[in-house]
Amino acid sequence: MSTDLKDKYDSIIFDLDGTLWDSTVNVAKAWQRAKEELPFVKDDVTPEIVSSIAGMAYDAIFEKLAPYLSEEKRNEFKALSARYELNILNTEGGELYPGLVPTLRYLKTKYKLFVVSNCQCGYIETFLNLNDLNETFMGHQCYGTKSQPKFQNIIDVVHDFELTKPVYVGDTQGDYDSATKAGVPMIFAAYGFGEVNGKPIATINQLSDLKTIM
Structure with missing residues (x-):
């Protein structure tokens, strides 16, 4: 994990399950x-x-x-x-991955942060409320809102918040495929639930690695 992505992106869009917490x-x-x-x-x-x-x-x-x-x-x-x-x-609640809160607080000083997940309505809100993270993220989108695929929700976030250089962080092949289809590069969270066949721009073995590479 020696990739240097500093100053290359303006925003980070996170998957939730297997990336930020394990519920x-x-x-x-x-x-x-x-x-x-x-x-x-x-x-x-x-x-x-x-x-x-x-x-x-x-x-x-x-x-x-x-x-x-x-x-x-x-x-x-x-x-x-x-x-x-x-x-x-x-x-x-669920089990937060180690270093979640300090990592997000650090990233928030440099990037606009978002969550896009294939969950039901209310699930992301539960995560944010339980962990006092509402002020950390600028926005979020989920499958339950419009019943549309993840790639489209990523596109909507990019469009709605006028993001010019977003990057996605996820842990499954579905995340990689969705981000790719949305035209957004992905960082692979190898500590999560899945594997990826493709070419993510970086791989992290723990969430706090983002503080080093971003």
Whole structure:
């Protein structure tokens, strides 16, 4: 990790899960609670399963979890899971990656910061509120807002905030593909949930590495 990206960008757009925090244990707990209340859902939900589908759009996640269900029953499972997810996260939160707060405070002095995630509405707000980070980020966008793909949400943030040299930080192939499609270079967070086949402009092994390279 010797890349020097100082003074090359005006803004940083972050993925959330696997990049800023790990909420898989509590998300799995929420979805499992929903599963146990709905007799038509067959399979248990574990943290390992949640981490394996992290980064997918919220609708696609539940198609993956329960492909055998009708759309009506799948939507019922998704809605109950989403409600329990926010309830649990609002009280128990997720695990912040080491150095998150000081790293973000440092970066905020030099860059405009944003979050773009494939999560449901309210999820990013929960992360920000729990960790007193509302003033750290200038804006955010998620799948739940417009049900549009991540690359389009990245484009919208770039356009809405008139960013000229943004960079994206993410941890999965989906992040890399979305950033590339949006025309934004990506820094790969190798400590997260996934792997990347491609050419990210840099790889970080811990979040605080950004203080060195940016």
